[in-house]
Amino acid sequence: MSIIKKIIDYYKIDNSRLFTTPSHSLGSFIVPEAKEILGSKYFKADFSEIEGFDNLRDPKNTIKNLLGILAGIYDTKATFILTNGSTSGILAAMFSLLQDGDKVLIARNCHISVYNGLVLTGACPVWFTPKYDSQWGIYKGVETEDIEKYFLQNEDIKALVITSPTYEGLFSNIQDISKICSKYKVKLVVDEAHGALLNFGKFKYKPAIQLGADIAIQSLHKTAGAINPAALLHISKTSDISPECLQNALNLINTTSPSYPLIADVEATVKYLNSKNGKSHINGLLKEINDFTNSLPDSIRVYSGNNDPTKILLQFKERNAMEIAEILNTKYRIEEEYSTEKALLFITGIGTDKNKLNHLLTALKQILKTISNKKDSWLSACYLPKTLIETKYLPRNAYKMPKKTIKKSESEGKICGECIIKYPPGIPLLLPGEIIRKEHIQYIENDYIQII
DSSP states (O other): OOHHHHHHHHHHHOOOOOOSSSTTTTTTSOOHHHHHHHOSHHHHTOOOSOTTOOOSSSOOSHHHHHHHHHHHHHTOSEEEEETTHHHHHHHHHHHHHOOTTOEEEEESSOOHHHHHHHHHHOOEEEEEOOOEETTTTEEOOOOHHHHHHHHHHOTTEEEEEEESSOTTOBOOOHHHHHHHHHHTTOEEEEEOTTOTTTTTSOOSSOOGGGTTOSEEEEEHHHHSOOOTTOEEEEEOTTOOOOHHHHHHHHHHHSOSSOOHHHHHHHHHHHHHHTSHHHHHHHHHHHHHHHHHHHTSOTTEEEOOSSBOTTEEEEEETTSOHHHHHHHHHHHHOOOOSEEOSSOEEEEOOTTOOHHHHHHHHHHHHHHHHHSOOOOSSOOOOOSOSSOOOOBSSOHHHHHHSOOEEEEGGGOTTSBBOSOEEETTTTEEEEOTTBBOOHHHHTTOOSSEEEEO
16 A cells, blocks of 8 residues: 555544644644645644554555665665655765775765765765866766776775766766776765656666666655655665665664655655656656757857756856846746856756746846846856865864854965855865865855864
């Protein structure tokens, strides 16, 4: 029986009086404002591990059956439901593979959860920075030859963590990278949070778990239509990583009170994505995005290359993209994912329809007619093309050390005591334990900074 049917049958048939958490007791009491936003059905599905229901920590029946179905759909050794986002998947993957002092190779354009994993595991990061596209102001996919170079320089690396596709949608060659990892007996973890549609649509690139990654983590909420923060963790059939090891790691991180509405939503979302209608929906979205980009005027340039088409990255000839973003926000009620002087990023997904894309297209055309030119060419890149990394203390040690606050103008040569992450693109400029250089200071927005 599916978790959805079990929940529906329970609150339709069973008249139990619950003396368990959560205390709203199947919606017997709902704060009025919450009821107005969520309705009453949500609360009828929200309960703890009551008699007859399974749990995520040690699944034995309904949830175990659901996980088996998911593994079949994704063709994995094991697939886990994550009810607190891809972050928990990243942490669990690192916990399952790394011990105190182990070396892990990490692409610098990683999510902050990877740094958190370093703090929790005590692992030693070997950072590398992917090549930078100065024309667009973004980092490219990871180069296979760069990976092998670091493996040769650090023979004791235990794992590699990369992001593919990136925030802007750029892919790395996972198949070739996985072969290099296999050659050096290194486990490959891919943060594929933005790639949850890859398994079901006609994309140029396949999901990482089908290309040799040991572990891949996907966020169903980012593009696939699930509730925030629903996600999945996959172990490849070809990996020797134990599902029990991952389950134990997840049990260290996850709440003991998982959300049954969220678990049910994961079931419903994947069932739809894997259906004939779901796959048709995704392929229709890809066609509508292609029609949209082909209809843009010549003064708008679209990033196209080794990228996910659902991430629409635009540049504007002779115009400041941030000015265009401001008009989109205030006049047309269109919210972009991020904007710089250089570019605008729009993230599309299962909820993006033709009408929404047409509204954006019309707005962009109208705006270009009304704002004046700023330069006689495409604007130059606008953020730091190379991350300068010099580590004094490992992340776990730096996290625990006493900190003090000083003026950033006095920070050159000091040891950073906080995470300084520039948005966009969301890539760490400095992390605790790293030495602050003059080149960093101009990109620190606050007047004060914590140091160790």
